[in-house]
Amino acid sequence: MDRPLNPFDPSHPIPPGQFVGREQEIEELKAALAHAKRGRPRHFLITGDRGAGKTSFLDYLRTNATSRAQKFNFIVVDFAVDQNSTRLDLARTIQDKVNELLAIHSPIRDLLGKTWAFIQRFEAAGISYNPSEPSPENHREIIRSLADSLRKVVSAVCVDVSTGEPNLGYDGVLLLIDEVDQSSDDLDIGTFLKLLLERLNSVGCKQVVVGLAGLHSTRQVLIKSHPSSLRVFDELPLGDLKSEDIEGLLAHAELQVRNEGYDRFSFSPESIGQILEFSGGHAHFVHQFGYCAFEKACRSSGDDFRVEATHVVSGAFEPRGALELIGDMYFQTSYERIVDKNEMLSILDRACESPSVHFSIEAISAESRLDIQTTRSALNELTELSILIVDKASGLYRIRHRCFAYWLKQRRPS
Ligand SMILES: Nc1ncnc2c1ncn2[C@@H]1O[C@H](COP(=O)(O)OP(=O)(O)OP(=O)(O)O)[C@@H](O)[C@H]1O
Ligand SMILES: [Mg+2]
Structure with missing residues (x-):
């Protein structure tokens, strides 16, 4: 029998078009972008529990930062840290993203070729690396070289805030770094970012914004690396979603199923109440309870696949149901x-x-x-x-x- 696709996806960040809630945080981050566009960058740190929606939030922000409707035209570079990430990895990611985005502008190809030459220098140093010395991949000198390269790119392609010269019309560079709680001691991320931003400031490059995201322990990671690095970032803690946000999320899911041609599909009011009760507003839990309830409804409802409260309960409590899956993880x-x-x-x-x-x-x-x-x-x-x-x-x-x-x-x- 034909059945609709499950509209919930507990294992991936939400696509920006289905993002709900967080209005206040969105306003703050738009203000941070607007400041950077005018040469007064505000850097930020998004913290939250596992599954609170940090990566989804960064994705949403990335879309806004490149949206004509929002009047933003940033060069956005995403980077997710893990235990093995190095400063050189971050520099390479910035190089790749900037080169990819700017490849269409032939007049600056030469500049781009020269700008990133320092990366090869450090890569070559890695080949003859002596383990008793600090790793070349995390060398302090990378900070200065990266800042100088970013300055060159920004002054070639971004609107000049003091003269109004449009150049290639970009507003600045937005560097989004996720999973910062995972960084290793070698990366020394607090020192790295603090010195990078200070260097950018001292060479007059004020259109680079850094946005970080991670678990609440990110605060400790930054402080351990450099006691005053935390002060560079405005913290935005992501709490639970509000009831009306969850209702909005379920309304999106309902619409998605109806758009597939199942136009009598709905969530009963009691099923919505039950998802609110079980999830307590935690973003990932809403998707997990919703996912399992939807599967139950598809197996046991009539042609309209309507989700009832009994589907939410049985989808939660059955073996390998929502509670067991959430319990294993959390x-x-x-x-x-x-x-x-x-x-x-x-x-x-x-x-x-x-x-x-x-x-x-x-x-x-x-x-x-x-x-x-x-x-x-x-x-x-x-x-x-x-x-x-x-x-x-x-x-x-x-x-x-x-x-x-x-x-x-x-x-x-x-
Ligand atoms: N604002 C939102 N609107 C709708 N769904 C959301 C929202 N935020 C998060 N979600 C959903 O919640 C789940 C967790 O989101 P996400 O992966 O972004 O969280 P996270 O905080 O980055 O998790 P982790 O700590 O595991 O990296 C995903 O299923 C995502 O689709
Ligand atoms: Mg995440």
């Missing part, structure tokens, strides 16, 4: 750390009875029949494992992700 490792600790499990069992409710140390200690000291140290550990979060103002705790409670109940039915 909860299993932390759970293994506490599975033999009765006092923690006893606290969690109580807290999971009402996962949206905040509780005090005193209340949970009385309910779990543990003394205050034991309760306090258990709560600290559970917070460190990100199973609980604490509200700094009130000192009250709650379960971090509501669906953790459903996952735990599945594991500990008694």
Whole structure:
């Protein structure tokens, strides 16, 4: 039987046309681009939990930064860091992207050829590399050479902010670096970026903006590398999506299925409520619960494939359903750390009875029949494992992700 394609994709960033919410953050980043266009760059750092939507946000921003409708015409370079990334990798990525974009402009081909000559120099140094010396791939001198090359490119192709000379009409260079929490000590990314931006500033190149994204631990990575590197970036933490954003996301999904010719397809209001309840607003969880519910509906509904609340529930709880998949990725490792600790499990069992409710140390200690000291140290550990979060103002705790409670109940039915 014909069936529609599943409109949810939990394993990939959302295409910019289906991006929902984050209005305030978008405004801030558009302001950062507008400032850079006028020679006053503001650099930014997007932080968030795993699956919060950091990469999707960078993708959305990239589209805006090259959009005529938004009146932006930036040269955008994307780079995702991993444990092996080096400064030279970043320089090569910038070289490739800039050359690819500017290849159509024959008058500057010569300039581009010469601009990146320093990369070959460092590559050649790598061949005769002596392991007792600092790695040439992360050499400090790369910073200066990269900054000087970027300056040459910007002054040849971007609008000159002081004279208004259009050159090739570009607004500047937007450097987007994802997964910064993954960077190695050798890359020393905080020092690298701070010195790069200072050098650019000192040579009068003010149309380069750097946007970083990573887990909350990115802050520590930057501070460890250079204590004042964090100060260079305006931090934008991405929290959970709001209910109306999730409703918007489901409306997009509904439209996508209808556009395939299934024009009676819909999500029942109860199914939307159930996805909101299970996901707690976490972007990745919305897609995972939606994906599994949709599969269930396709297997069990009539011709219209309408998604009902029962599909969301059964898609969540079935073997290899949404809860198990989410649990494997987000909860299993932390759970293994506490599975033999009765006092923690006893606290969690109580807290999971009402996962949206905040509780005090005193209340949970009385309910779990543990003394205050034991309760306090258990709560600290559970917070460190990100199973609980604490509200700094009130000192009250709650379960971090509501669906953790459903996952735990599945594991500990008694
Ligand atoms: N604003 C959004 N609108 C709609 N869907 C979103 C949005 N943000 C994220 N998503 C969806 O949430 C999931 C996670 O998104 P993404 O991969 O961007 O998160 P991430 O924070 O980069 O994750 P990770 O920490 O694993 O790198 C994806 O399925 C994506 O499609
Ligand atoms: Mg990501």
